[in-house]
Amino acid sequence: DSISAQTEGPLKPDYAEYASDIANAGRHLLGLVDDLVDLQAIERDDFGTADEEIDLADVARRAAGLLAVRAAQAEVRIDRPAMDESIPVHGEFRRGLQVLVNLIGNAVRYSPAGAMVWIRLERDEARGHVIVADQGKGIA
Numbered sequence: 001d002s003i004s005a006q007t008e009g010p011l012k013p014d015y016a017e018y019a020s021d022i023a024n025a026g027r028h029l030l031g032l033v034d035d036l037v038d039l040q041a042i043e044r045d046d047f048g049t050a051d052e053e054i055d056l057a058d059v060a061r062r063a064a065g066l067l068a069v070r071a072a073q074a075e076v077r078i079d080r081p082a083m084d085e086s087i088p089v090h091g092e093f094r095r096g097l098q099v100l101v102n103l104i105g106n107a108v109r110y111s112p113a114g115a116m117v118w119i120r121l122e123r124d125e126a127r128g129h130v131i132v133a134d135q136g137k138g139i140a
Contacts, residue, residue, distance in 0.1 A: 038098075049092040056087040056096070056128040060119050063100035067108055075113035078104065087121050089128040100130060107134035 011019070064080035071078050100119075107117040115135035122129040 049095055051090050052093065053088055054091055054093045054096060056089050056091075056130060057081040057085040057121055059093060059096045060100055060121065060130055063097055063104050064119060066097075066101055067104050070105070071108045071117070074108055074111070076108050076111045077116045078108070079116055079118045081119060081121055085121060087123050087128040100132070103130075103132045107132050107136065110134070110136035112136070 061080050061083070064078045067078065104117060104119065111117060111134045117135075118131075118133045120131040120133070122131065
């Protein structure tokens with residue numbers, strides 16, 4: 001990221017692109033390792049999650065905020081829940097955020113330039129629901 005930001009001075013365009021590719025590959029690899037660690041943890045017999053009260057709308061807004069730069073670079077807009085929207089639920093904030101970052105990130109990644117990703121919330125008697133919809137071509 002420091003190389004891409006060119007903090008030590010300007011780079012030739014092809015070097016800047018190489019640095020960006022290396023940084024992206026590193027982030028992708030780190031994400032794969034994190035996914036493997038999470039999968040291993042989930043498969044353990046003693047796996048559990050924290051039960052805390054969280055605001056599902058806040059989690060969704062934060063996930064969208066974390067992806068704002070990536071979405072802007074891809075020329076994709078994210079329509080997130082309004083600041084006055086709130087859906088209190090019980091769950092684990094960190095894991096909920098991780099799931100939504102993955103879902104919204106995939107929606108941004110596979111949407112064409114100029115597209116919109118929508119994040120909607122619903123509540124029934126016992127549960128809160130997050131719906132992530134996009135304009136990508138979907139799974140064939």
